[in-house]
Amino acid sequence: xxxxxxxxxxxxxxxxxxxxxxxxxxxxxxxxxxxxxxxxxxxxxxxxxxxxxxxxxxxxxxxxxxxxxxxxxxxxxxxxxxxxxxxxxxxxxxxxxxxxxxxxxxxxxxxxxxxxxxxxxxxxxxxxxxxxxxxxxxxxxxxxxxxxxxxxxxxxxxxxxxxxxxxxxxxxxxxxxxxxxxxxxxxxxxxxxxxxxxxxxxxxxxxxxxxxxxxxxxxxxxxxxxxxxxxxxxxxxxxxxxxxxxxxxxxxxxxxxxxxxxxxxxxxxxxxxxxxxxxxxxxxxxxxxxxxxxxxxxxxxxxxxxxxxxxxxxxxxxxxxxxxxxxxxxxxxxxxxxxxxx
Amino acid sequence: xxxxxxxxxxxxxxxxxxxxxxxxxxxxxxxxxxxxxxxxxxxxxxxxxxxxxxxxxxxxxxxxxxxxxxxxxxxxxxxxxxxxxxxxxxxxxxxxxxxxxxxxxxxxxxxxxxxxxxxxxxxxxxxxxxxxxxxxxxxxxxxxxxxxxxxxxxxxxxxxxxxxxxxxxxxxxxxxxxxxxxxxxxxxxxxxxxxxxxxxxxxxxxxxxxxxxxxxxxxxxxxxxxxxxxxxxxxxxxxxxxxxxxxxxxxxxxxxxxxxxxxxxxxxxxxxxxxxxxxxxxxxxxxxxxxxxxxxxxxxxxxxxxxxxxxxxxxxxxxxxxxxxxxxxxxxxxxxxxxxxx
DNA sequence: TGCTGTTATGGAAACGATACCATATCCGGT
DNA sequence: ACCGGATATGGTATCGTTTCCATAACAGCA
Numbered sequence: 001x002x003x004x005x006x007x008x009x010x011x012x013x014x015x016x017x018x019x020x021x022x023x024x025x026x027x028x029x030x031x032x033x034x035x036x037x038x039x040x041x042x043x044x045x046x047x048x049x050x051x052x053x054x055x056x057x058x059x060x061x062x063x064x065x066x067x068x069x070x071x072x073x074x075x076x077x078x079x080x081x082x083x084x085x086x087x088x089x090x091x092x093x094x095x096x097x098x099x100x101x102x103x104x105x106x107x108x109x110x111x112x113x114x115x116x117x118x119x120x121x122x123x124x125x126x127x128x129x130x131x132x133x134x135x136x137x138x139x140x141x142x143x144x145x146x147x148x149x150x151x152x153x154x155x156x157x158x159x160x161x162x163x164x165x166x167x168x169x170x171x172x173x174x175x176x177x178x179x180x181x182x183x184x185x186x187x188x189x190x191x192x193x194x195x196x197x198x199x200x201x202x203x204x205x206x207x208x209x210x211x212x213x214x215x216x217x218x219x220x221x222x223x224x225x226x227x228x229x230x231x232x233x234x235x236x237x238x239x240x241x242x243x244x245x246x247x248x249x250x251x252x253x254x255x256x257x258x259x260x261x262x263x264x265x266x267x268x269x270x271x272x273x274x275x276x277x278x279x280x281x282x283x284x285x286x287x288x289x290x291x292x293x294x295x296x297x298x299x300x301x302x303x304x305x306x307x308x309x310x311x312x313x314x315x316x317x318x319x320x321x322x323x324x325x326x327x328x329x330x331x332x333x334x335x336x337x338x339x340x341x342x
Numbered sequence: 343x344x345x346x347x348x349x350x351x352x353x354x355x356x357x358x359x360x361x362x363x364x365x366x367x368x369x370x371x372x373x374x375x376x377x378x379x380x381x382x383x384x385x386x387x388x389x390x391x392x393x394x395x396x397x398x399x400x401x402x403x404x405x406x407x408x409x410x411x412x413x414x415x416x417x418x419x420x421x422x423x424x425x426x427x428x429x430x431x432x433x434x435x436x437x438x439x440x441x442x443x444x445x446x447x448x449x450x451x452x453x454x455x456x457x458x459x460x461x462x463x464x465x466x467x468x469x470x471x472x473x474x475x476x477x478x479x480x481x482x483x484x485x486x487x488x489x490x491x492x493x494x495x496x497x498x499x500x501x502x503x504x505x506x507x508x509x510x511x512x513x514x515x516x517x518x519x520x521x522x523x524x525x526x527x528x529x530x531x532x533x534x535x536x537x538x539x540x541x542x543x544x545x546x547x548x549x550x551x552x553x554x555x556x557x558x559x560x561x562x563x564x565x566x567x568x569x570x571x572x573x574x575x576x577x578x579x580x581x582x583x584x585x586x587x588x589x590x591x592x593x594x595x596x597x598x599x600x601x602x603x604x605x606x607x608x609x610x611x612x613x614x615x616x617x618x619x620x621x622x623x624x625x626x627x628x629x630x631x632x633x634x635x636x637x638x639x640x641x642x643x644x645x646x647x648x649x650x651x652x653x654x655x656x657x658x659x660x661x662x663x664x665x666x667x668x669x670x671x672x673x674x675x676x677x678x679x680x681x682x683x684x
Numbered sequence: 685t686g687c688t689g690t691t692a693t694g695g696a697a698a699c700g701a702t703a704c705c706a707t708a709t710c711c712g713g714t
Numbered sequence: 715a716c717c718g719g720a721t722a723t724g725g726t727a728t729c730g731t732t733t734c735c736a737t738a739a740c741a742g743c744a
Contacts, residue, residue: 010729010730010731011730011731011732012730012731015694020693020694021693021694021695022694022695022730022731022732023693023694023695023696023732023733024692024693024694026731026732026733027692027693029731030732033691033692033693034690034691034692034693035691035692035693036691036692036693039692039693051485053458053461053462054462054730054731055403055462055464055729055730055731056462056463056464056731057399057402057403057406057408057463057464057729057730057731058403058699058729058730058731058732059730059731059732060399060699060731061397061399061400061403061699061700061701061729061730061731061732062698062699062730062731062732062733063699063731063732064399064699066399071443075428076424076427076428076431077421077424077425077427077428077643078424079419081424082418082419082420082423082424083419085418085419085443085445086417086418086419086445086447089418089443089444089445090445090447093444093445093452098442098443098444098459098463099442099443099444099445100440100441100442100443101413101427101431101440101441101442101443102431102435102440102441103427103428103431103432103435103441105428105432110435116395117440119395120395120396120397120398121398121399121440122397122398122399143393229626229629229630258627258630258631259630261632262630262632265632284571285600285627285631287571288571288600288601288604289600289627289631289632290603290604290607290631290632301419352699352700352701353700353701353702354700354701357724362723362724363723363724363725364700364701364702364724364725365702365703365723365724365725365726366722366723366724368701368702368703369722369723371701372702374703375703375721375722375723376720376721376722376723377721377722377723378721378722378723381722381723396700396701397699397700397701398701399699399700399701400699400700400701400702400729401700401701401702402701402729403699403700403701403702403728403729403730403731404700404701404702404703404728404729405701405702405729406729
């Protein structure tokens with residue numbers, strides 16, 4: 001039932017076919033040391049004929065180096081994850097590292113299992129794209145004997161390098177823009193606070209800007225829900241049904257903004273004529289949805305790429321101390337927010 | 343400069359600390375053979391204290407089994423790729439396989455390099471999510487000494503198992519629906535034909551349905567372009583500027599449909615009142631975009647999952663012959679297509 | 685002729701696990 | 715008292731590489 005999958009061509013076979021020794025073949029393979037041109041040619045001929053491919057398994061064991069980077073993604077099928085993975089994978093493959101992917105489907109327990117697996121596989125570094133950083137996470141990461149870089153969460157205070165967006169400043173900037181358009185009563189379509197970056201930081205930025213402008217925040221206008229369209233719809237309903245309606249809504253993600261606009265349309269409220277809606281993230285459909293959504297643009301691809309570079313530096317022993325890199329943002333003014341009489 | 347990353351705890355260290363032999367420790371680790379409860383406890387204590395984690399490197403070498411599956415993705419940051427990766431990764435991780443990810447950014451040469459890397463890493467199987475299957479690909483796959491499953495392309499005639507959508511039938515079904523709504527002049531917003539599934543098969547299905555209904559296809563209404571919004575806009579312009587406008591447009595992807603509707607809006611044409619537009623793929627925003635897009639729904643998550651199951655079966659030696667699995671589709675009737683006077 | 689340094693080659697010990705084999709002890713049954 | 719199976723343990727070859735070391739041939743040079 002069980003067949004031997006790989007052909008039984010080992011460096012030893014190549015050596016005997018080429019009438020030489022394993023040492024010499026190894027030198028040819030690694031292009032090191034002295035090998036007479038004639039012998040080299042003979043060996044290369046045998047390799048070409050047999051289709052010999054050296055085993056990383058043996059090589060990595062001997063070298064104590066796997067060239068593997070473990071990457072943990074809570075949910076791979078999302079726009080932001082996809083972009084980040086694309087970015088980090090482009091850097092890592094360029095640096096001759098392979099990506100060992102663990103998609104945990106938002107299950108924290110499975111993230112810890114993945115870390116265990118990574119240790120067994122002797123990865124040379126770990127990239128953790130996290131939504132939540134529990135105490136267990138912190139501990140598991142501290143126990144990792146290789147560099148770890150956290151993306152989209154701040155773990156710098158735990159001594160772990162992090163690459164993240166300046167969510168608070170971005171949300172504040174967007175809120176300031178809404179204020180500058182004359183909006184004073186602004187709803188917030190937020191998410192649960194266990195997502196630090198999106199749930200807490202973006203909300204804080206929103207509150208920062210309001211305070212700064214001397215506008216009092218109305219708790220009745222601040223909703224916490226999930227990331228899906230239903231949550232957006234429910235949130236809109238709650239905002240509209242709580243009493244005096246706002247003139248604008250800040251949704252903490254573009255998906256929520258889209259969901260909100262759809263729900264508003266169902267209730268006969270046209271955006272932006274009767275209500276303004278802003279999103280965050282600038283997913284590609286934000287520029288194409290009707291109305292085109294005013295939002296904050298992040299460069300997730302670059303975020304992933306930067307995190308990977310940071311990790312590569314750490315793996316190559318260049319840096320010791322934990323670093324914290326804050327990525328920029330950009331306000332994208334489009335059509336879903338309109339100026340109202342102040 | 344270079345430090346030893348992993349702690350020097352080997353099975354041998356555990357053995358001597360627990361005053362026993364490597365064999366016994368190995369038996370405890372693998373839960374096999376006889377070990378006295380007392381000794382087992384002692385060993386487990388040492389493992390807990392030292393934080394010993396066995397090296398897969400050594401284990402895999404000895405067992406000649408990496409438990410790795412190589413996954414090649416042309417472009418990870420796209421909706422369909424994300425879904426498929428999520429699906430296949432859920433199956434693989436459940437079956438205790440790890441995913442070695444190679445994102446090739448649509449570069450065929452780098453796909454071949456990835457296959458080489460996979461051979462070195464001694465992966466136990468390969469999943470290839472391909473847009474293009476060149477002769478070089480076919481050859482490289484034939485040389486792989488482990489099972490290969492191709493997703494979203496038909497490689498069954500090359501003796502390689504494939505899992506794919508029935509693109510042709512799906513496009514035909516959607517076209518038939520447009521015909522049943524009374525449309526007779528229908529534009530096709532297609533893509534380049536080197537993408538067999540999307541470029542060729544969907545177009546063929548479109549033509550099948552027209553022929554079936556005795557409607558002659560107008561080459562001036564059939565556009566080939568890229569997958570991006572600009573392509574959609576250019577395509578719409580060409581269709582509108584070529585003479586007599588159609589009453590409906592079939593876009594071969596939802597992104598193109600969205601792009602088309604936006605461009606039509608810019609030119610003052612309202613969908614569906616003045617023109618109907620259908621898409622394919624049912625990306626999540628298709629249900630939320632205004633108007634909600636009539637489209638074909640595929641289950642990409644399941645596609646990835648099925649491919650992974652197929653691969654697992656093959657890796658475990660259950661099946662020998664190449665299989666071909668055709669996934670279903672579902673017509674999603676929404677608001678972007680309206681019935682016209684026949 | 686004898687040195688020294690460069691070029692060239694092969695033998696063998698690691699790397700850290702598994703698994704086969706030999707051996708030892710215990711215990712109940714005759 | 716002896717046997718045999720079940721229980722328990724340890725020694726060691728092996729997986730396929732790399733790398734260190736020993737050795738050798740040969741050149742140039744005093």
